[in-house]
Amino acid sequence: MKIILATTNKGKTAEIRSLLSGCGVEIISLADLSAVQLPEETGETFPDNAIAKARFVSERFGAGALADDSGLEVDALGGRPGVRSARYAGEGAGDEANYTKLLADMEGVPKGARAARFRCAIALVMPGGATMTFEGALDGEIAFSPSGANGFGYDPVFFIPEKGRTAAELTPDEKNAISHRGRALVRLKAWFALRHKLT
Ligand code: ITT
Numbered sequence: 001m002k003i004i005l006a007t008t009n010k011g012k013t014a015e016i017r018s019l020l021s022g023c024g025v026e027i028i029s030l031a032d033l034s035a036v037q038l039p040e041e042t043g044e045t046f047p048d049n050a051i052a053k054a055r056f057v058s059e060r061f062g063a064g065a066l067a068d069d070s071g072l073e074v075d076a077l078g079g080r081p082g083v084r085s086a087r088y089a090g091e092g093a094g095d096e097a098n099y100t101k102l103l104a105d106m107e108g109v110p111k112g113a114r115a116a117r118f119r120c121a122i123a124l125v126m127p128g129g130a131t132m133t134f135e136g137a138l139d140g141e142i143a144f145s146p147s148g149a150n151g152f153g154y155d156p157v158f159f160i161p162e163k164g165r166t167a168a169e170l171t172p173d174e175k176n177a178i179s180h181r182g183r184a185l186v187r188l189k190a191w192f193a194l195r196h197k198l199t
Contacts, residue, residue, distance in 0.1 A: 002026045003124075006038060006057040006067035015176075016066070019185050023192035024199070027066075036060055041083065046070060047133045049083060050123035058125040066188075070120035070180060072154045074102070074142060076109045085153070099146060099157045106142050114141040116158065118167075120180040122188050134191065136183025140167070151175060 001024060005013050008031040017027040030036065039056050043049040046069045053067035071085030081088035081102065089097040106114065118138045125131050138160070146156035148168025155168035160178075167175055176182045 001064060002028055003064040003066050004028045004030060004033065004057050004061055006030055006053045006065050012068070016185065019189055020192055023189060024196035025192055028063075030057065033061065041069060043069075043083060046083060046119050046121035047123065047135070050121045050133065051125070051131055054123040054125040055129075055131070058127065058129075062127060064124065064126050066122060066124050068120060068122045068181070068184070070118065072102075072116060072118055072158070074106070074114075074116040076113055076115075076142075077105060080105075095153050099154050102142065102154065103145070103157060109142075111141075111144075116140055116142050118154075118158065118180040120184045122184045124188065124191075132191065134184045134187040136180040136185070136187065138167075138178060138180045138183070 003025050005016060005027055007013065008029070010031070013027065013029040013031070020027060036057070039052050041049040043052055049069035050067045053069070054065045057067065058065035069083070071082055073079045073082055081098070085098070087093055089101040117140065120136050122134045123131060140158045140160045143157045143159040143166055148156050148166045150170060150172065151168045156166055158167045159165070160167060163170060163174070
């Protein structure tokens with residue numbers, strides 16, 4: 001079965017391709033097809049946004065498609081930045097601007113009230129429209145200042161109590177083993193593996 005990945009991000013494509021090897025799926029990157037503009041991420045939830053992107057690509061090419069959406073939810077901020085994580089400090093804002101705004105918004109919030117989680121939703125839309133979503137989360141808390149140089153996004157201010165470090169202080173392998181994206185991908189892989197066994 002051929003599945004188009006609704007991202008032009010080479011890192012994500014390589015990661016998903018290697019994870020799904022042996023499951024009877026051929027992953028095709030959007031970057032290898034004619035240029036398409038993915039729909040704006042206007043949904044209110046991560047699954048909504050992932051489904052919108054996967055459905056768009058599935059209908060456009062008449063094939064199965066996979067898409068993901070992820071972000072950070074902070075309890076003390078009522079779940080923000082949530083689906084607006086990438087543009088929290090404004091359209092086109094960089095990682096540092098986003099986490100600096102987050103730290104400013106969290107000023108005065110004491111340790112013990114700084115719980116947060118990364119969430120990831122992966123949507124699979126089959127030719128004909130059948131749709132499934134797979135989700136993963138990583139619990140942590142917002143640090144008082146950034147530390148660590150690995151990763152991206154909010155990693156330097158996302159402290160993981162079970163590791164005693166921020167996500168930016170983990171190696172890529174350590175992060176992948178516990179991350180929201182890693183966990184959602186494991187669930188997706190289990191579904192493909194079962195399907196492969198049954199067909
Ligand atoms: P796409 O082109 O694939 O949409 P993106 O950068 O928008 O790439 P996501 O939608 O997956 O990536 O993530 C949205 C934002 O959530 C991202 O810009 C980060 O700020 C934050 N985020 C998601 N996963 C993260 C992680 O593992 N570590 C740190 N920040 C993360």
